[in-house]
Amino acid sequence: MFTGIIEEVGKVSKIETYGGNIDYTIQAEIARELKVDQSVAHNGVCLTVVDIEDKSYKVTAIDETLNKTNLKHLKEGDLINLERGMKMNAHLDGHIVQGHVDQVATCERAETKDGSWEFTFSYDPKLMNVTIEKGSITINGVSLTVVNSKLNEFSVAIIPYTYEHTTFRTLKKGDVVNLEFDVIGKYVKRLMEMQSL
Structure with missing residues (x-):
């Protein structure tokens, strides 16, 4: 679950396509605080962190996600809104957001x-x-x-x-x-x- 309050604007540093999937490497300060298997919203799309290296981390978008979102339009160098999952004991400053694009x-x-x-x-x-x-x-x-x-x-x-x-x-x-x-x-x-x- 998310709140829709953006923590950081990251930068798409690398895009790798394989099969129907795309791996996005994102440069962001929050990368140092992430862990593998954590959910992060990318332009409102909930994706799982699969790798972390210094100030960058990697996520994978599958065909289903690419067909229903704007992620397929991203290019290397593009900026992207980032938000980590909300903490249950924190204020809900935005509104209830699932990270599932309609x-x-x-x-x-x-x-x-x-x-x-x-x-x-x-x-x-x-x-x-x-x-x-x-x-x-x-x-x-x-x-x-x-x-x-x-x-x-x-x-x-x-x-x-x-x-x-x-x-x-x-x-x-x-x-x-x-x-x-x-x-x-x-x-x-x-x-x-x-x-x-």
């Missing part, structure tokens, strides 16, 4: 406001995921509040701290991001679907 979205607009930024995203409505005004959404692992919720589009407002300490500072129109919708909303949606059977 679908991807495309950045439609990135607008500078007076002291903040507003990003608008569109996503495929066929998967029946929904946002609600002032509800929670996770974008590339970052816990955010929805504004301007529509059928297949929504916006988020970004404060300077979040902009400077996540990959939002590099995000532009046309970029593909990972979305994890609010888990409580997903359960409510599923219960409503079951009642209509």
Whole structure:
């Protein structure tokens, strides 16, 4: 489980493909505190640490993960949002995040406001995921509040701290991001679907 509060922005230093899998080597200060078999969220995708070396560690993404997330678009040198699993005795500063991406979205607009930024995203409505005004959404692992919720589009407002300490500072129109919708909303949606059977 995660909170959507990014600990560090890491750097993809090496990408190795074998079969349907991709190994990503990530340079990050938190590497020294990790251990093999630990879960870390990468742009909101929960991956297992398989190797550690000094200030770098390695994770593997399998075909299933690559097909449902934006990880397949990563290139060596790209920045990536990182968060370790939450501690049960700590504050839940963001919201409950599982690290399971529901679908991807495309950045439609990135607008500078007076002291903040507003990003608008569109996503495929066929998967029946929904946002609600002032509800929670996770974008590339970052816990955010929805504004301007529509059928297949929504916006988020970004404060300077979040902009400077996540990959939002590099995000532009046309970029593909990972979305994890609010888990409580997903359960409510599923219960409503079951009642209509």
